[in-house]
Amino acid sequence: MKKTTKCILGTMFMAALLAGCGGSSSDAGSGAAETQESAQVTSVAAEDGVVRIANIADYQTLDVHKTSADFTIPINVFDRLFEIVPTDGGSTEIVNSLVDDYTISEDGLTYDFTLKSGVTFSDGTPFTANDVKYTIERALTLPETVQTDIYASIAGAQELMDGTADDLSGVVVTDDTHFSITLSVPYAGFIGQLATPGAAMFSESITEAAGDSFGQDPAVTIGTGPYMVTSWERNASLTLEVNPNYWGEEPDVKKVIISIVPDPSTMSMMFQNGELDMLDGDELDSAVFDATYRTPQYEDKIVSAFRLATTYMALNENVEPLNDVNVRKAIQMAIDRQTILDTVYSGGGFLVDGIYARGLLGYTEDNQGWLQYDPEGAKALLAEAGYPDGFTMEISSDNSASSSVLLVLQIIQQNLAEVGITLDIVPYDEASWLDLRQSGEMPSFVATWTADYNDPDNFIYTFFGSEENVVNRSLNYKDTDVINRVAAARAIIDDEERMAEYAALEEKIVKEDAAWVPLFSRSHFYVLGDRVESFTPHWAGYSAYIYSTFKLAD
């Protein structure tokens, strides 16, 4: 017996020794460098002036010309000519940023800009009008660019993109702080476009010297904004620090540490443990968010923000019987949107009856009441359309979306069942879902469009602005007259006239043609930790934070 014990102890000792060796050797190996670095990060985490935030996935690039989604870091590192800021009334206004002043010619074609003087990039390189021209030309000609839209209306843009010109004729630089932009056709949304994250301004010398490393290597990704990226450990963390050469007011937050945390429940626990200073409600399912944070403990730490966004249901007019306007109207009437908003999102938001979100320029309350929940009326319309016993249709759901979205689809399924329509929910993984929608063959879906810039054009043009767009969004809307009017509305110089046209088009599409089923606009919730007193959410409600608006608790 004794001997056995000894032997076991011996074996255990050996194993422990082995474990020790293995542990230390793996540690001393490749991981050693990171060990020290990250350990430091953790120890300074609660230092003054530091804000710790988590993001669910790593950033694709910091170069806004190559991404249409990852804007959080670039909006803090770069500046734009203009900036959109929220107003107290729930709307927004465009304010000058790098631009000091500008005038527009009578015909609405030529814009003369004066830049702020004395603006430099974070490495001290001066920012000049030449950099503006360079940035615009880069956005139009870079092989990987996804931002041609912003500048496509500038005279000579098409020639530059086709390669028939190697200079953008519409942008003329007079001196370091003066330049003018001439458009090929008047475009009222142009200044708004210049305020979008994709319109960030780069330096010609810095960006050219960086080549392909621009946007990938933080050391050469240099902007004029309030922050600069000081470290980026892929898939693990990214650190921003205040730009000492920033031209504007020095922000309260001196350093931002962003951890990449792919698991939402881990993120939530980190926040509760005080390891994060802010939590984005969009990362959690709304049921989980309500159960965990709509509690006495966190209630007064919740910030609710307005979202300039419309959640809508799209119906493909190439699919029988959705080509029948009465069928589409019946679907509009059959969905009990208030119940969906109340049960799935605890009432956080409001109903939208048109295309434009509340707070958007051109939004009026005239459309209130266009959609009424009326199952009996829906049944009557279906009977009139020749479907007294209803029919079967498909809705495609994106697996990667939160389970709240699936819940929305399930309630719609129930609502439609009550009027006799059988709705089959067909799940797809995100990639297939996007691909199917883009092919124009998705029978129906629910999605949300959030404003890029504050103009009705941004909403209506995306969906109804060209024959390609109506296919790409799987709407297959047929009225080419309306499509042409949507495109032409961009060029109406008189703003009042333009807004009236947008209102008329909205009425035609939603009320008369029922080609769009507006649902609601959800509020965006954030929870602040004890160290953060307040912050200004993004004007459109994106999960993009402007760190210079954070105020820390004393």
Place this chain on the structure above:
Amino acid sequence: MKYFLKRVIGTIPVLLGVVLLIFVMLRIIPGNPVVILLGEHYDQATIDRLTDLMGYDQPILLQFVNYVKGALVGDLGVSYKYSRPVTEMIMEALPYTIRLALMAVVFAWGLGLITGIIAAVKKNNFIDRMFMGVSLLGVSMPIFMTSLLLQYIFAFKLGWLPMTEEGTFASMILPAIALGWNSAGSVARMTRSSLIEVMQADYIDTARAKGLRKGAVIIGHALKNSLLPVVTMMALQLSSMLSGAVITESVFAIPGIGRLATTAINNRDMPVLQGTVLFTTVIVIAGNLLADFLYSVLDPRIRKGD
């Protein structure tokens, strides 16, 4: 030696086959990477231009030949989504995965062998039953549950260990236990049954009869012979852990190979996905070769039989 050379050469068609298979499969499943890249903001002109740029519309055979050519010199292409060389991305993720795998393996094998041996020696008494009961729990508990439970109890509730990977030794303990838990159970059960079988052999009686102590017999005679099946399992466990622990890496925010692969699947990032699959294949093949090699060291009859 000849035996191993033959085995190594034999892996080449396997590798080519795997690359071809993943190539074809990735192109059969729907989902254009360009559309995913653009998300909600897409228009036909941009989609066409980027599709052309990625060479995604080239004939599949040409793409395959180019890929194999590049792979031979260590160039696995450039990520569609992140515009970075895939080899670089794998090399960045690898240290994390190796660290996690080694710690998990040390934990799993250490615990598994010890409990297995104790259980075998104390066959059918209370300790044996208890150990085997616990190991059954280890084998049957899904890894995501182990991960979440460990994280919730020891990091969140008790605060003893960090919640996520921070580069420190302490922050790797929970992920290592989570990942090694299953393997520990299997090793314990296999060690026990194998050791019990060997202990019944005649030569053990002989060894005891010539006056050796029981401990010496177990260590010197029985253990070595009973380890054969256990070692095979260990080599396979090691290679599977090195190919990335998708769930563990996600829960504990470890930027390893498993996360690289899952992100790539969601983004239809073909070059990254091909790269990680190829890498995993190499690791699994190497694990098999290692198992064979250890076999022949432990049991020379296998070598001679060739």
